[in-house]
Amino acid sequence: MADVALQPDRVGTAQPARKRSSLQKALKRKSTAAFLMTLPLIILIALLVLYPAFYSLHLATLNKSMQRFVGLGNFEFLFKRDTFWLVVKQSCIFAITAVFFKALIGFIVAHFVHNIPAKGQRKWRGMLLVPWVIPPAMSTLAWLWLFDPSYSAFNYTLSFFGIGPIPWTGDAAWARFSVILVNVWYGAPFFMIMYLASLKSVPEQLYEAAAIDGANWWQRIWYVTLPMMRNIIAITTLFSLIVTFANFDIVRILTAGGPLDHTHIFATWAFRIGIEGSDIPLGASVSLFMVPILAVAAIFILRDVNKRGNEA
Amino acid sequence: MSRKTLTRRQFVAATAMSSAALITAPYVRGAYAAGKLSIGFWDHWVPGANKASTDLVNEWAAKEKVEVTIDYIPSQGNKNLLTIAAEAQAKSGHDIFAMPTWWAHSNAEQLEDVSDIMKPIIAENGEVNGTAKYLGTAGTKWLGVPACVGSQIKGPCSRIDLMKKHAGIDVQEMYPAGSEPKADNWTLETFLKAAEACHKAGFPFGIGLGETTDNVDTAGAIFLSFGAQLVDAKGNLTVKTDAVRQALDFYKKLINFLPPDVAAWDDASNNKWLVSGRGAMIMNPPSAWAVAKRDAPQVAEQCWTHGFPAGPKGRFAPYLPYFWSIWNFSKNKDAAKSLLVHLSKPAAIEKMVVASGGYDLPAYEKLTTLKVWQEEGPPKGTLYHYPNPYKHQTLSIAASPAPPKIAQQIYAQATLTKMCLRYHQGEAMEKTLAWAEGECEGFMRS
Secondary structure, three states: OOOOOOOHHHHHOOHHHHHHHHHHHHHHOHHHHHHHHHHHHHHHHHHHHHHHHHHHHHHHOEOOOOOOEOOOHHHHHHHOOHHHHHHHHHHHHHHHHHHHHHHHHHHHHHHHHHHOOHHHHHHHHHHHOHHHHOOHHHHHHHHHHHHOOOOOHHHHHHHOOOOOOOOOOOOHHHHHHHHHHHHHHHHHHHHHHHHHHHHHOOOHHHHHHHHHOOOOHHHHHHHHHHHHHHHHHHHHHHHHHHHHHOOOHHHHHHOOOOOOOOOOOHHHHHHHHHHHOOOHHHHHHHHHOHHHHHHHHHHHHHHHHHHHHHHO | OOOOOOOHHHHHHHHHHHHHHHHHOOOOOOOOOOOEEEEEEEOOOOOOHHHHHHHHHHHHHHHHOOEEEEEEEOOHHHHHHHHHHHHHHHOOOOOEEEEEOOHHHHOHHHEOOOHHHHHHHHHHHOOEOHHHHHHHEEOOEEOOEEEEEEEEEOOEEEEHHHHHHHHOOOHHHHOOOOOOOOOOOOEHHHHHHHHHHHHHOOOOOEOOOOOOHHHHHHHHHHHHHOOOOOEOOOOOEOOOOHHHHHHHHHHHHHHOOOOOOHHHOOOOHHHHHHHOOOOOEEEOOOHHHHHHHHHOHHHHOOEEEOOOOEEOOEOEEEEEEEEEEEEOOOOOHHHHHHHHHHHOOHHHHHHHHHHOOOOOOOOEHHHOOOHHHHHOOOOOOOOOOOOOOOOOOEEEOOOOOOOHHHHHHHHHOOHHHHHHHHHHOOOOHHHHHHHHHHHHHHHOOO
16 A cells, blocks of 8 residues: 555645645655654664764774874774784674574474474473573573583583583683573574574475475475575574674673683673773774674675565 | 832942841751762672661761762672763763772873862871872872772681691781781792692682682782782883793792682682682682671681782782772762761771671771771681781782773783783793783773
8 A cells, every 4th residue: 555645736726725734644644653653762772772873983083091083093903902803703703603503403493393283382482482581691690600610510410421520611612612502592592483483484385396396305495495484594694693793791791701811702802991991992992893794794694685585 | 101219328228238137147057058969889798888888978968968869889790880981971970989999090080189188087097008099199189088898908818727737837826816927938939838738638729810800919919929010110011021920930830739710710719619618718808708607607717817928029918999089070079078088087987897897998007907807707816917907918909000091901901810821821931921011012002
């Protein structure tokens, strides 16, 4: 249904009457009503997202004491720091690995849940969503106790099998593994529920046609399921990539960036520099460095989604 | 329209009558005639300790007719640091704020000079220790009044029984309650031997090498004991010196006798280590002992807080003060100063120290022998040497004496513990030093 009806023949009516009627028409338009209804949210986003974003841009152009404009000086400084490049590398490893495993586990579990009879499915869906609905700061505290350097419940259990103790958060490789594991545990249910919704929308006839053509299990996945889920996979991946890149709580609580900075990601390092080190402009620059990386990822993924949308 | 003119005689008479009425009228003073004051205090972990501060503030407010509001802001999750950053940016918020260690300096430009009230406070309470001066002054300007609430020394807290049994050291004899320390032999060498002995016996010292303050503080004191500074007081890089090399060599030996997971320790780890009964010593204020008193009384009865071991360049103990600072955007600076004077009276300080069970430490030399430290126990006298009553050790903070804005970066980035870990993990000494030098060069950014 069209929101706006163009009526070029009615141009010659009296001016005030036309103004009033056009105002009434504008108010009656669905798009106007929609805009007015979303206005509070737009204002809220402008206040809580756009203003801080521009303010952090402003901060990133100041010197350490915030009294002098230094342009891109902070970024120039960061590019010369080894720790910064370590953080860039780690943020990429953290985000890409975590998103890959979240997508993989989400995809597999979504298939399992999809194949459960409808009667018991709701129960499973609810249970599998639990990690995602618990505030991550709380659930990560529980993980911290499981990984505790001296009193790890995991190590206690493993000791019965003669394994360990494993330095879950004390060794660089294990610490990276631990923070990624917790992120995957927390984020996989989101992928699962999105993929499940997508799976349910794949027409059954396509599978029947594929079965008639003699397609095996793998071919059904590859030629039917995946192409039908492509857009959802792309959007979910992009969304998760952004959220994972900007993650703070899991790393902060679990390792605080240690040992030897080997688990720092952008947000935790920005906090360390900006808040704990009182160098707010440099902290703002570190956190802003995520923007171009995520923008490039967003452009590629969304361009692909548009292309597929047009193909459809 | 007729208009009545006011004669000069009438005008003078009216003015005189009004003035007389104003002068002779009784002076009406409202309940909050002296305005409002909002305070951001550190939220004490000791139950009931906040009440002592509240009572003192209310007592002053009632006398001075000031309407006060107090927010107790915890340091868990760095909530106080976030609030400081937010208030500094917004140039709005509390009038008085409890600034931990480095934060008075990092906000120096936005803090009111309190030198005028510091003079009488020092005259009454005695001289302020060197670290409080280093962190609380910029030139001749005092950036805040040293607060006893939250200020602490992170010295050794030893297990009397384990140290005697496994290391042959009687910590009570070395630091007797009620009299001067007899700790000439308590050196880093003795400390290392004790660490080895206790490690062999299965009760290693709980000294962390993570990136949080407890870990950094211990490393800072040990580095200073060797005279090791990464950046000197003038801001020169002094990483590649023999003193730093000696400190690293010492730590390399020490790490072998510590629990294997110390790289991952945070500020809670050493407390848990002591309370669990698995270690013979930790470096902490009496908070761990206080928790043990509640949760593991048999451990608490064996704890003794005492001085740091001495190194070739002296005996240094980590000291972390808080400051009550007044933001320069405060609208009631006079009232704020008046309150800080009230809170710095010896009686007020004693009340707060008692409420904290002896945890809080005044920075003034005349106030290190309060009764509470003599009486706290069990064992009685366990806190006697906590406030450094005989000036037996130099109170210090890690990364000092570098200019505070550089030192804060060294401290926050835990450069010292990272150096120790790198070197211990097999990195060549010169490579570790080069890495640290590069880091410190970055911290000098203005």
